[in-house]
Amino acid sequence: MDQLNLRHLYYFWVISREGSIARASEVLQLAPQTLSGQLATFEASVGGRLFLRERRKLVLTDLGRLVLGYADDIFALTGELSDTLRLAPSDRPLRLSAGISASIHKLIAYYLIQPAMALGRQIQLDCRTGRTEDLALSLKRKELDVVLTDRMPDLDKHGPLTVHPLVGSSISLFAAPPLARRLRGGFPDSLNRQPLLANATDVPYFERLMNWLSLKGVRMHLVARVDDSALIKVFGRQGLGVxxxxxxxxxxxxxxxxxxxxxxxxxxQDELFAVTRSGKLAHEGVRAICETPVDFSCLALPIE
Incomplete structure (x- = not known):
């Protein structure tokens, strides 16, 4: 093999990422038969099978895993180059696509993005909320520039991503004034058998809170699970629970x-992270988010 065909390598990389020729053909906008033929040509050029078919699934061979490791590095670098070229010239509006875990409070999400908005240049911001795992997949596919999350993504599943710790906060408990005043005395034992409003969006800190209460021997009465950060506070204001x-x-x-x-x-603790495709932060807005200390005291905004 005198010269590696990068297009064939790219086809192999997309097939590996998507897990099947059918899904890869949709991404590449090629007929499955065409893509299968290109893969066969590439396997002939590298001198061995890259995939085996097991129960209708494509499984990488040892040679396939070796080639994939190099392909990940190659296309990570080409992606960084593409990102860098996309940012020039500096007087163009800077497009920033951010994925935000649905379990992050909206006010906190604003504070995390605010350093990018304060760069002194026009920003075209596109925000998408959802599950961290889904957002990480979109990041890997270059549909997003950064993912803001309150949980560590599965790096083994999603490949070479870089996690940047941002900020942490302790957790507080709140309630309508009469209930809050009654529960402050003798805390945390005062919480025993009291009504609790739970987050239904699998918020990491809520599980930590439950473990902490269990260690303290406190058992609260779950009255509702709410997947909206504003609605759970409205219920709390009406005295339905903590x-x-x-x-x-x-x-x-x-x-x-x-x-x-x-x-x-x-x-x-509620821990927050930014996730990027690479440790080299070519995108000016992403770099501001990852490297600027978060100042939660700078603004006062209504919470939704």
Missing amino acids: FAAPTVIRDEVCRQYEVEQIASIDEV
């Missing part, structure tokens, strides 16, 4: 929803 939120937005939660803080729990 709810949790990051302490960094305590003042806004209390002001906006007319509730009071019961207590802050330092042992339970």
Whole structure:
């Protein structure tokens, strides 16, 4: 093999990423028969089978895994080059596509993105919310520039991604004023058998909160699971139960929803991360998000 055919290598890489020729053909906009023929040509050029078919699935051979490792590096670099070229010249509007985990409070999401909006140049911002795993897949496919999340993505599943720790916050418990005042005394034992409003979006800090309560021997009464961060606070304001939120937005939660803080729990942390395709942050907006310390005191915004 005197010269590697990068187009064939790219076809192989997409097939590996998508898991089947049928799905890869949709991404590449090629007929499955054409793509299958290109793969066969590439296998002949490298001197061995790259895939085996097991139960209607394509499984990489040892040679396939070896080639895939190099392909990941090659196309990561070409992706970085493409991103860099896309950013020039500097006077063009900077497009920023950000994926935001649905479990992150909307006010916190704004604070995380705000450094990019403060760059002093026109920003075309596209925000998409969803599950972290789905957003990580979109990031890998270059549909997003960055993913903001409150959980570590499965790096083994999604390939070479880079995780940037951003900020952390303790978790506080809130309730309508009469209930909050009654529960402050003797905390946390005062929470035993009290009504609890749970996050239904699989928020990582909520699981940590449940573990902390269990260690304290406290069992609360679950009255509702709510997958909307605003609705759970409205229920709390109406006195239906206790709810949790990051302490960094305590003042806004209390002001906006007319509730009071019961207590802050330092042992339970809400950790936030930015996920990128590479550690080399060519995108100016992504670099600002990943490298600028988050200042939660700079603005006061209503929470939704």
